Amino acid sequence: xxxxxxxxxxxxTEKGKDVELRCDPISGHTALYWYRQRLGQGLEFLIYxxxxxxxxxxxxxxxxxSAERTGESVSTxxxxxxxxxxxAVYLCASSFQxxxxxxxxxGPGTRLTVL
Amino acid sequence: xxxxxxxxxxxxxxxxxxHLPCNHSTISGTDYIHWYRQLPSQGPEYVIHGLTSNxxxxxxxxxxxxxxxxxxLILHRATLRDAAVYYCILRETLRNSGNTPLVFGKGxxxxxxx
Numbered sequence: 609x610x611x612x613x614x615x616x617x618x619x620x621t622e623k624g625k626d627v628e629l630r631c632d633p634i635s636g637h638t639a640l641y642w643y644r645q646r647l648g649q650g651l652e653f654l655i656y657x658x659x660x661x662x663x664x665x666x667x668x669x670x671x672x673x674s675a676e677r678t679g680e681s682v683s684t685x686x687x688x689x690x691x692x693x694x695x696a697v698y699l700c701a702s703s704f705q706x707x708x709x710x711x712x713x714x715g716p717g718t719r720l721t722v723l
Numbered sequence: 724x725x726x727x728x729x730x731x732x733x734x735x736x737x738x739x740x741x742h743l744p745c746n747h748s749t750i751s752g753t754d755y756i757h758w759y760r761q762l763p764s765q766g767p768e769y770v771i772h773g774l775t776s777n778x779x780x781x782x783x784x785x786x787x788x789x790x791x792x793x794x795x796l797i798l799h800r801a802t803l804r805d806a807a808v809y810y811c812i813l814r815e816t817l818r819n820s821g822n823t824p825l826v827f828g829k830g831x832x833x834x835x836x837x
Binding site for chain 2: 612641643650651653656664667699701708712713714715716717
């Protein structure tokens with residue numbers, strides 16, 4: 609079946625511009641996560657959504673970052689006034705619970721380059 | 724989530740078994756042991772998870788020490804396609820914690836030599 613998809617796959621922008629990154633989770637998955645991975649580094653958690661609960665925004669690095677999710681489907685991560693340090697691969701994952709475990713399925717990521 | 728310790732890198736010859744260790748001496752009774760891997764230029768993918776007993780699936784086996792303070796991911800016959808960074812992650816059962824993000828450490832970079 610279809611996995612998690614993300615668009616665009618690559619985005620090059622100029623410093624100060626706003627960008628929107630999209631994630632289409634696996635149908636039926638109630639949880640959706642955003643992570644960031646800088647070059648040569650590990651994954652950093654940004655934000656996650658679980659059903660109709662308020663999102664956990666504890667990982668967002670600044671108020672320039674925000675995310676929305678429509679019901680249990682598409683999510684958009686927005687970065688306003690991009691800075692060069694925002695350059696990274698942005699990864700989205702979705703999951704469902706079964707037997708007290710949730711297995712996260714990751715998309716291919718969006719590579720963001722801020723010039 | 725409790726902390727895990729893994730070697731930075733390991734090397735294996737193709738078609739030989741690979742044993743990737745993970746230490747988690749502060750594991751709690753309700754922590755599951757998860758393994759994910761990240762192939763070059765891809766998002767991470769789930770490999771296997773376990774609680775107390777050893778586990779097998781089509782990708783790998785997970786051997787868990789009796790005291791649960793360490794575990795080993797076993798790839799029975801490494802292929803070039805198995806070259807990746809392997810992450811050992813502890814996660815409390817969702818019944819206690821609800822959904823939580825994965826906390827990725829640095830993982831072990833596995834190189835496979837043809």
